[in-house]
Amino acid sequence: MAVLGGGSFGTALADISAANGHRVKLWMRDAEQVGSINNNHVNARYLPEFQIHPSVTADTDLAAVVSDADIVFIAIPSKSFREVVKKTGGLLSGKIVISTTKGIEPVTFDLMSQILVEEVNDARIGVLSGPNLAREIVAKALTATVIASEDDELCQTIQSVLHCDYFRVYSNSDVYGVELAGALKNIYAIVSGMGAALGMGENTKSMLITRSLAEMSRFAVTLGANPMTFLGLAGVGDLVATCTSDLSRNFRVGYALGQGDSLEDAELKLGQVAEGVNTLKQVKQKADELGVYMPLVGSLYSIIFEGNAIGVLVKGMMLREQKTDVEFMSR
Numbered sequence: 001m002a003v004l005g006g007g008s009f010g011t012a013l014a015d016i017s018a019a020n021g022h023r024v025k026l027w028m029r030d031a032e033q034v035g036s037i038n039n040n041h042v043n044a045r046y047l048p049e050f051q052i053h054p055s056v057t058a059d060t061d062l063a064a065v066v067s068d069a070d071i072v073f074i075a076i077p078s079k080s081f082r083e084v085v086k087k088t089g090g091l092l093s094g095k096i097v098i099s100t101t102k103g104i105e106p107v108t109f110d111l112m113s114q115i116l117v118e119e120v121n122d123a124r125i126g127v128l129s130g131p132n133l134a135r136e137i138v139a140k141a142l143t144a145t146v147i148a149s150e151d152d153e154l155c156q157t158i159q160s161v162l163h164c165d166y167f168r169v170y171s172n173s174d175v176y177g178v179e180l181a182g183a184l185k186n187i188y189a190i191v192s193g194m195g196a197a198l199g200m201g202e203n204t205k206s207m208l209i210t211r212s213l214a215e216m217s218r219f220a221v222t223l224g225a226n227p228m229t230f231l232g233l234a235g236v237g238d239l240v241a242t243c244t245s246d247l248s249r250n251f252r253v254g255y256a257l258g259q260g261d262s263l264e265d266a267e268l269k270l271g272q273v274a275e276g277v278n279t280l281k282q283v284k285q286k287a288d289e290l291g292v293y294m295p296l297v298g299s300l301y302s303i304i305f306e307g308n309a310i311g312v313l314v315k316g317m318m319l320r321e322q323k324t325d326v327e328f329m330s331r
């Protein structure tokens, strides 16, 4: 088995699979980080306090790591996903390839599994998504995830590779819905982080999460996803986890923005990927093109990229025309 990307989530997945008896190779581009995993079983940059299972070894040689594996998980930020897949030079063909990346490619609006379809011949493709904060997983907190693929056998294989007494794997055949949900919720985690910095109460948190769910499912349904997927772990599950935890990098970026930091400073302080910032840009553009009503996306975009004041936008949103609660019921 191989995991491409040795950040916090790639490391967490490698550790679970190794503890389940698999020999796991982690591909990382940095030789020093590889040395730390092979010699000390520690990912010194991303999870320094955690001891990785000794059956996980790391390597900087991408071709060697991929050639050796029948299952390949990809945990590379969306910004570099296509570039890394291209670098594998056809070696992913015929393998089970699972994206764990929650992002959207600029210009193409491709999700990561769509990039895999475009770049790899004959791979069996799946998506892993759900409420999966990496630091909780490595601490063995009880966790559930979703493997999405139209290939039932693939889903069963991944369930058996990852399932253990603290990690439960559900399947779903709506690949597009599962993957889109994972990308979209990052936007709302930024909004929630911002709200937390401004001291919002429980009523406000609840309103924000519920209206986020309404907005993201409205957008996803316009693009052809199944709205029912949004009621599952990859939808409401991941939305709740990410919008309520300061372990979420997107939440933390929002918190820093709410405290008055610039986007640049907030991202710099974080030092890791917060996919929601790019996702916000892509979704704002697509929603404008398609005419989808997304007041939270519109407001967050104008705060971050157009310098509008949070207070003015909040007031504007609260005083908008009245809407129905569950819009799918009134169709």
Ligand SMILES: NC(=O)C1=CN([C@@H]2O[C@H](COP(=O)(O)OP(=O)(O)OC[C@H]3O[C@@H](n4cnc5c(N)ncnc54)[C@H](OP(=O)(O)O)[C@@H]3O)[C@@H](O)[C@H]2O)C=CC1
Pocket: 005, 006, 007, 008, 009, 010, 011, 028, 029, 030, 045, 046, 075, 076, 077, 078, 080, 083, 084, 100, 101, 102, 103, 132, 133, 134, 135, 272, 273, 275
């Ligand atoms: N962390 C989490 O809780 C979860 C994350 N995810 C998703 O998984 C994806 C990865 O996240 P995560 O592991 O947390 O990210 P991190 O920021 O922790 O790590 C990113 C990893 O990707 C590597 N990387 C980045 N760019 C390249 C490149 N061009 N070539 C090779 N390697 C590269 C980094 O290497 P280097 O250190 O050398 O820069 C690092 O190992 C994201 O889309 C995220 O949304 C999904 C579920 C949970």
Ligand SMILES: O=C(CO)COP(=O)(O)O
Pocket: 102, 130, 131, 132, 133, 134, 186, 189, 238, 241, 242, 247, 248, 249, 250, 251, 273, 274, 275
């Ligand atoms: O996707 C995640 C949890 O499910 C991780 O969220 P962040 O990328 O915001 O840390």
